[in-house]
Amino acid sequence: MMEFWTSMASIMGIFAFSQTFLHTIFPPELRFASIKLLNKICNWFSSYCYFDITEIDGVNTNELYNAVQLYLSSSASITGTRLSLTRALNSSSFTFGLSNNDCIIDNFNGVTAWWEHFVTQRQSQTFSWRPLPDEKRGFTLKIEKKHKNLILSSYLDFIMDKANEIRRKNQDRLLYTNSRGGSLDSRGHPWESVPFKHPSTFDTLAMDPVKKSELIADLKDFADGKMFYQKTGRAWKRGYLLYGPPGTGKSSMIAAMANYLGYDIYDLELTEVNTNSELRKLLMKTTSKSIIVIEDIDCSISLSNRKKSSTRGAHYDASPDMRIGGISPMGGDEHGGNSITLSGLLNFTDGLWSCCGSERIFVFTTNHIEKLDPALLRCGRMDMHIFMSFCSYQALLILLKNYLGLEKHELDVELLKKLENVIDSAQMTPADISEVLIKNRRDKHKAVLELLGALKTRAMKNSMNVEDVEEQEKRALEMTTTTTTEEEEATCNDALLDACSDQEKK
Ligand SMILES: Nc1ncnc2c1ncn2[C@@H]1O[C@H](COP(=O)(O)OP(=O)(O)OP(=O)(O)O)[C@@H](O)[C@H]1O
Numbered sequence: 001m002m003e004f005w006t007s008m009a010s011i012m013g014i015f016a017f018s019q020t021f022l023h024t025i026f027p028p029e030l031r032f033a034s035i036k037l038l039n040k041i042c043n044w045f046s047s048y049c050y051f052d053i054t055e056i057d058g059v060n061t062n063e064l065y066n067a068v069q070l071y072l073s074s075s076a077s078i079t080g081t082r083l084s085l086t087r088a089l090n091s092s093s094f095t096f097g098l099s100n101n102d103c104i105i106d107n108f109n110g111v112t113a114w115w116e117h118f119v120t121q122r123q124s125q126t127f128s129w130r131p132l133p134d135e136k137r138g139f140t141l142k143i144e145k146k147h148k149n150l151i152l153s154s155y156l157d158f159i160m161d162k163a164n165e166i167r168r169k170n171q172d173r174l175l176y177t178n179s180r181g182g183s184l185d186s187r188g189h190p191w192e193s194v195p196f197k198h199p200s201t202f203d204t205l206a207m208d209p210v211k212k213s214e215l216i217a218d219l220k221d222f223a224d225g226k227m228f229y230q231k232t233g234r235a236w237k238r239g240y241l242l243y244g245p246p247g248t249g250k251s252s253m254i255a256a257m258a259n260y261l262g263y264d265i266y267d268l269e270l271t272e273v274n275t276n277s278e279l280r281k282l283l284m285k286t287t288s289k290s291i292i293v294i295e296d297i298d299c300s301i302s303l304s305n306r307k308k309s310s311t312r313g314a315h316y317d318a319s320p321d322m323r324i325g326g327i328s329p330m331g332g333d334e335h336g337g338n339s340i341t342l343s344g345l346l347n348f349t350d351g352l353w354s355c356c357g358s359e360r361i362f363v364f365t366t367n368h369i370e371k372l373d374p375a376l377l378r379c380g381r382m383d384m385h386i387f388m389s390f391c392s393y394q395a396l397l398i399l400l401k402n403y404l405g406l407e408k409h410e411l412d413v414e415l416l417k418k419l420e421n422v423i424d425s426a427q428m429t430p431a432d433i434s435e436v437l438i439k440n441r442r443d444k445h446k447a448v449l450e451l452l453g454a455l456k457t458r459a460m461k462n463s464m465n466v467e468d469v470e471e472q473e474k475r476a477l478e479m480t481t482t483t484t485t486e487e488e489e490a491t492c493n494d495a496l497l498d499a500c501s502d503q504e505k506k
């Protein structure tokens with residue numbers, strides 16, 4: 001053992017001596033030149049080429065570095081006993097990363113790529129306005145020289161797209177609102193945001209299954225349609241007009257669309273916006289992959305042209321430049337100096353400005369489609385008009401499944417028949433029906449019976465004229481004020497039902 005250490009010490013001594021000797025003989029310039037030459041010779045004979053992707057490019061953050069990190073974090077081949085874990089701001093999930101000087105092998109179109117994550121200490125702080133981190137981090141990509149073109153033309157683009165997709169999936173989606181009108185905050189942003197956590201999905205949405213699958217297919221085509229829109233020279237955007245009575249699921253559908261596509265929502269409050277240029281500024285500050293919503297467009301504002309309206313007083317012209325709805329203005333010149341015009345809004349949705357950014361969906365909702373200006377409804381302006389109707393039989397089955405966990409085959413055939421017979425004439429909204437189901441959800445059988453009762457009552461009322469309904473309701477009210485127990489209340493409801501059926505027979 002002693003001999004071993006003695007020989008080791010001699011070798012070390014010789015090594016140190018030769019190093020000092022070489023340093024004295026060869027000046028640093030010569031050494032540097034020979035190392036360079038050696039590298040060149042090695043590279044000449046090597047069949048690989050290398051790309052360094054550093055975290056900081058000069059003084060700016062290198063987007064490609066972050067994208068590679070995110071992309072590799074999703075790689076199934078990440079192994080090793082030490083991985084770095086991160087959770088970004090506004091994100092609900094964790095991402096893995098390669099720790100210092102770890103390697104990973106990736107495969108792209110049959111080509112192998114070796115990735116190494118390097119971390120070295122930064123030598124000296126160069127002067128910069130922004131303090132640089134102490135460590136210099138980066139990735140080295142090693143590939144065979146013959147695949148260099150493929151990698152540069154498509155692999156890096158693929159990584160960027162994939163990273164964006166992962167980022168979107170990991171990040172909470174946001175709901176934006178323009179509560180300050182069109183004015184900007186300290187960061188020059190007109191929108192305020194909160195995390196968007198609405199649980200509505202297409203599974204929970206009660207509507208005609210055929211219409212639902214048509215809409216889902218349309219949304220999917222839109223989201224996958226980058227090439228199509230490019231080929232046809234159209235701006236990558238789509239418009240949906242949702243109309244129907246209150247409580248039929250228009251807002252729930254918007255949430256379901258956002259959850260399905262993973263888009264953010266911009267809820268545009270038109271009454272807060274004063275001018276067309278404010279509207280344009282708001283549009284410019286929306287991001288791609290988003291849904292821009294204007295709810296209750298018929299009554300949110302009366303779009304009037306300032307010049308024309310001042311000469312014509314309160315008279316509304318039906319020309320596109322004048323108004324959007326016919327309901328009395330909540331904005332308007334006389335009510336706070338609002339001067340958005342319909343043409344301003346149309347420019348916002350389908351003019352030149354609408355294509356700053358891409359992959360955006362516009363959704364307008366209204367309870368009164370007949371009050372909208374024809375300019376808004378004309379073909380091609382809103383790509384799809386979706387009528388959200390009163391609850392249909394198919395929609396009812398979805399609600400029964402969601403609220404009570406009852407599948408169609410679990411229900412009594414007779415009961416189903418009765419529900420099917422009465423549902424259309426009852427004209428109850430999914431919101432009304434879900435209220436009845438929620439109230440009685442602990443007792444499924446009772447819930448269905450109560451619902452049948454409610455549907456029958458509503459159907460009867462619908463078949464009577466208004467005076468008769470008022471009369472019957474007055475009678476029922478008198479009875480309920482004098483009754484005290486649940487049993488008596490039920491008798492009272494029965495009385496109303498009987499009265500209704502008497503009326504119908506008459
Ligand atoms: N089609 C539906 N499917 C499932 N739930 C629904 C549906 N329609 C309404 N609801 C229920 O009723 C509530 C109100 O619905 P929602 O706000 O979507 O209606 P709306 O059509 O937007 O009404 P409004 O015209 O008044 O804005 C929702 O919280 C949801 O629980």
Ligand SMILES: [Mg+2]
Nearest residue numbers: 250251252295
């Ligand atoms: Mg709504």
